[in-house]
Amino acid sequence: MEITKTSTKPKVQEHDHHDDHHEQSFITKYIFSEDHKMIAKQFLISGIFWAIMGGALSSLFRIQLGFPDMDLTALSPIIGNWLTPQGKIDPEVYLALITMHGTIMVFFVLTAGLSGTFSNFLIPLQIGARDMASGFMNMLSYWFFFLSSIVMFISIFVEGGPASGGWTIYPPLSALPQAVSGSGMGMTLWLISMALFIVSALLGSLNYITTVINLRTEGMTFFRMPLTIWAFLVTAILGVLSFPVLLSAALLLIMDRSFGTSFYLSDIYIAGEALSNQGGSAILFQHLFWFLGHPEVYIVILPSLGITSEIIATCSRKPIFGYRAMVYSIFGIGVLSFVVWAHHMFISGMNPFLGSVFTILTLIIAVPSAVKAFNYIATLWRGNIVFTPAMLFSIGLVSFFISGGLTGLFLGNSVIDINLHDTYFVVAHFHIVMGSASFFGLFAGVYHWFPKMYGRMMNRTLGYIHFWVTFIGAYLVFFPLHYIGIAGFPRRYYSFTNFETGRIESFIDLNTFVSFAAIITFIAQFIFLFNFFYSIYRGRKASKNPWNSNTIEWTTPVEPGHGNWPGAIPKVERWPYDYSKPGSDKDFIPQNIPLSKTPESNMPDDSSR
Amino acid sequence: MNLIIGIILLLSLAVVFLLFRSTEILSVAKKKITHSFEDSNNSFNAITGVIFMVTSFIVVFWYSYDQFENYFLPMASQHAPEVEMLFWATMAVTFTVFLITQVMMFYFGYRYRYNKNRKAYFYPENHKLEIVWTVVPAIVLVGLVGWGLYKWNKIMGPPPRDAEIIEIVGYQFAWASRYPGPDNELGNANYKLIDVENIVGIDFTDTSSLDDFMPREIHIPKGKPVLFKIKARDVIHSVYLPYMRSQMNAVPGMPTQMWFIPTKTTAEMREETGNENFNFEIVCNKICGRAHFSMKHTVIVQEEWEYIKWKNEQKSWIEKNPDYYANFIKNNSTDVATLND
Ligand code: HEM
Ligand SMILES: [Cu+2]
Ligand SMILES: [Cu+2]
Numbered sequence: 001m002e003i004t005k006t007s008t009k010p011k012v013q014e015h016d017h018h019d020d021h022h023e024q025s026f027i028t029k030y031i032f033s034e035d036h037k038m039i040a041k042q043f044l045i046s047g048i049f050w051a052i053m054g055g056a057l058s059s060l061f062r063i064q065l066g067f068p069d070m071d072l073t074a075l076s077p078i079i080g081n082w083l084t085p086q087g088k089i090d091p092e093v094y095l096a097l098i099t100m101h102g103t104i105m106v107f108f109v110l111t112a113g114l115s116g117t118f119s120n121f122l123i124p125l126q127i128g129a130r131d132m133a134s135g136f137m138n139m140l141s142y143w144f145f146f147l148s149s150i151v152m153f154i155s156i157f158v159e160g161g162p163a164s165g166g167w168t169i170y171p172p173l174s175a176l177p178q179a180v181s182g183s184g185m186g187m188t189l190w191l192i193s194m195a196l197f198i199v200s201a202l203l204g205s206l207n208y209i210t211t212v213i214n215l216r217t218e219g220m221t222f223f224r225m226p227l228t229i230w231a232f233l234v235t236a237i238l239g240v241l242s243f244p245v246l247l248s249a250a251l252l253l254i255m256d257r258s259f260g261t262s263f264y265l266s267d268i269y270i271a272g273e274a275l276s277n278q279g280g281s282a283i284l285f286q287h288l289f290w291f292l293g294h295p296e297v298y299i300v301i302l303p304s305l306g307i308t309s310e311i312i313a314t315c316s317r318k319p320i321f322g323y324r325a326m327v328y329s330i331f332g333i334g335v336l337s338f339v340v341w342a343h344h345m346f347i348s349g350m351n352p353f354l355g356s357v358f359t360i361l362t363l364i365i366a367v368p369s370a371v372k373a374f375n376y377i378a379t380l381w382r383g384n385i386v387f388t389p390a391m392l393f394s395i396g397l398v399s400f401f402i403s404g405g406l407t408g409l410f411l412g413n414s415v416i417d418i419n420l421h422d423t424y425f426v427v428a429h430f431h432i433v434m435g436s437a438s439f440f441g442l443f444a445g446v447y448h449w450f451p452k453m454y455g456r457m458m459n460r461t462l463g464y465i466h467f468w469v470t471f472i473g474a475y476l477v478f479f480p481l482h483y484i485g486i487a488g489f490p491r492r493y494y495s496f497t498n499f500e501t502g503r504i505e506s507f508i509d510l511n512t513f514v515s516f517a518a519i520i521t522f523i524a525q526f527i528f529l530f531n532f533f534y535s536i537y538r539g540r541k542a543s544k545n546p547w548n549s550n551t552i553e554w555t556t557p558v559e560p561g562h563g564n565w566p567g568a569i570p571k572v573e574r575w576p577y578d579y580s581k582p583g584s585d586k587d588f589i590p591q592n593i594p595l596s597k598t599p600e601s602n603m604p605d606d607s608s609r
Numbered sequence: 610m611n612l613i614i615g616i617i618l619l620l621s622l623a624v625v626f627l628l629f630r631s632t633e634i635l636s637v638a639k640k641k642i643t644h645s646f647e648d649s650n651n652s653f654n655a656i657t658g659v660i661f662m663v664t665s666f667i668v669v670f671w672y673s674y675d676q677f678e679n680y681f682l683p684m685a686s687q688h689a690p691e692v693e694m695l696f697w698a699t700m701a702v703t704f705t706v707f708l709i710t711q712v713m714m715f716y717f718g719y720r721y722r723y724n725k726n727r728k729a730y731f732y733p734e735n736h737k738l739e740i741v742w743t744v745v746p747a748i749v750l751v752g753l754v755g756w757g758l759y760k761w762n763k764i765m766g767p768p769p770r771d772a773e774i775i776e777i778v779g780y781q782f783a784w785a786s787r788y789p790g791p792d793n794e795l796g797n798a799n800y801k802l803i804d805v806e807n808i809v810g811i812d813f814t815d816t817s818s819l820d821d822f823m824p825r826e827i828h829i830p831k832g833k834p835v836l837f838k839i840k841a842r843d844v845i846h847s848v849y850l851p852y853m854r855s856q857m858n859a860v861p862g863m864p865t866q867m868w869f870i871p872t873k874t875t876a877e878m879r880e881e882t883g884n885e886n887f888n889f890e891i892v893c894n895k896i897c898g899r900a901h902f903s904m905k906h907t908v909i910v911q912e913e914w915e916y917i918k919w920k921n922e923q924k925s926w927i928e929k930n931p932d933y934y935a936n937f938i939k940n941n942s943t944d945v946a947t948l949n950d
Pocket of ligand 3: 779780782847893894895897904
């Protein structure tokens, strides 16, 4: 860390001299940019691309689930070789679709797209830094992600199809090409892509951590940082500690696949042949995977929670309730998320005693999560709530976080999980608490910081339409899955027509309904896309601080140049949540206003904030 | 059909676009130069939120009540009601929290929507309140966990001595079962001995394997503990019996087990569900490849006397495959000894 700091020092000073009036070539400005704002936009646009891909894939497999008899021959120009002669999706393609959907959404959209965008964009702006600690590493982070994206994209079209063992790629299924055709070339590319992805995540995370620790402006003490920054910081720490474990899991899998080792393989007879591998443990992979996998779900949700904290405070015109409790619960969640991983493995065959331990630890993590939810609601109480689209999405996030967190209490209790594991109940749980909630944080962030990103406003009416269709749509898609799960319907099933006699009929209508809602919701996202791209060029010009917000990114020019502030970086004089302070005639006091200028509203405990 | 969908799509796009243009034009016409962000259609959004919440709750209550039979499976093992008890207790707790929090959230949104004559209440913290809502959930959770672990240890604990032992082997994409036969002991097996006929790799040099039999369907007795010894041949599968509320993964290279006490025979279930084709099935519940979705196996629960009768009628595997057995002994009498080292 010391090294990065010293090596970037000269650079930061350089910016002081020539701020904006330094023409950059197209390539250094837009492509190999080292400016955190441009890199953030690169991540955002790539994330949007992947989100469309992920959404399109899910629409395809929802067609298979909801309209199993539909003839898709009309789509054959696009997805020709994925269809059976009857115009139906091939069962192995179905598995490939869900695998790619999960991988894309979890890693490429909600990890890279979300953290990459907002950690990059907001950390320097909100802590008062000219740029990231290392602009070069930051650029590398994006380009490793880009490479990883290319490899993953190519894998969709290779012979045998992309990886198809589920996003959790449990071996032996993922290790043996004989087991499923996606475990051939597709799986190899998946592993290469993820290795590149991990490099990118590590470069990014190390940078975020260093920047937050070392480059805060004068007066920006840790406890004056906005909750967004806290969330990004803990997210980055989780990433640094957990992604290497996934890398080692992947490396061992690569060895098993290509070099005849037996880390995960033992006593296997497949395709008419007994393999020589002995002594490996398939469960080992699951431990390694979930040691990343569980922190990963918090890597996905924490940035969204941070974004939401900021927006809910700003748009309720009220301080976030229990700032310190929020910080401690972010940390609590961060630490605990490392010791609950085996709740994904209650019935994997591991020792039931381990199951007991992980049940206890898992339900402990529900406590800080509950505290966060209560604090959001308390922030709304007696606020003066302005429903900007960002605020709506934030409220939507809290709603999802509660709904999905509560179903976690069922799954976390091992004895209930016996019956719910790998059913649609789990699918409902994590699509609500992770998928929907985190996506809503992403949307909220885009609507809220769009003016800072592009100097223009997004259209509000389209924002409202987008929100209501998406909010209602997401509930319509994911809530019914609880019932299907309680009824014992397994996930990752291509079709339920072979399922237990007499029971398939029970949910045909519901499945059709869910698919219908899913496709409508997916299509509604094009409203957002239109709004986004139209507003970049034609949106109404933004003012400097359009939401009357306190954090210091709003003290930069409407479109901040390289180095962010043309003059000196503002000094931070107070915490970021002085909204509606009694005595003040305005309902917000930005962080750079000294207490000495606001004697009318100062409070005895101001200095402790 | 496609045409109709297309038209609906086009129409809704047109509506959205019109709305979009009209708001833009309107705001220009009204000469709103300030564009203050506070007038954000607050009432519309606040009220829509409340309507959404109330409607959803009504629909959820109605559906949960109306469709109960549909999603709640009959329980057919001794521990199933105990698990369900905890499930529904958790449901009561979580649904209460769900109701209270969602109502508060949407109600606050409505009650405290923006009003330019009012100022929000500066209320940064309240330690008492925060301690309360940390400690209360913690206590409730301790209760749920304690209850859960008590049952978990019972269900996952050692099976009763008199349990009927049955070996279940999962492979792409079917299940095989092996019974120990009269000696009540499963003979050794080795994956290297597996072939097209001997699908679980029984080692016939072990004398306790000689009376083992492998039926086409699994039969189990009602009211007696049943212990499944679970193996997988190729990739991970999962033995899932939804009506028994029982599940355990089948892992290659690592034998697992689960046990339960059936409480309803297949015949009784047929009566209860009114479906004369009803059958218990082991369904595979761990993604395992192309035909994962159709990997299942019938389980027949019988009264104990029927079960014993059935068992006594079964012929051992070698009795059914005498040629294979003869060959096996000829080829393997020496090899297997080394194999098993
Ligand atoms: C109240 C806190 C929570 C508890 C007690 C909890 C518990 C669990 C448990 C026990 C499982 C495993 C279920 C199974 O496979 O049988 C699970 C699955 C999952 N949870 Fe949670 N969860 C909680 C919150 C969250 C949050 C906040 C996220 C993400 C932001 C999340 C994301 C996931 C995901 C992605 C899976 C499924 C992964 C898969 O199998 O594909 N959970 N949860
Ligand atoms: Cu987890
Ligand atoms: Cu299977």
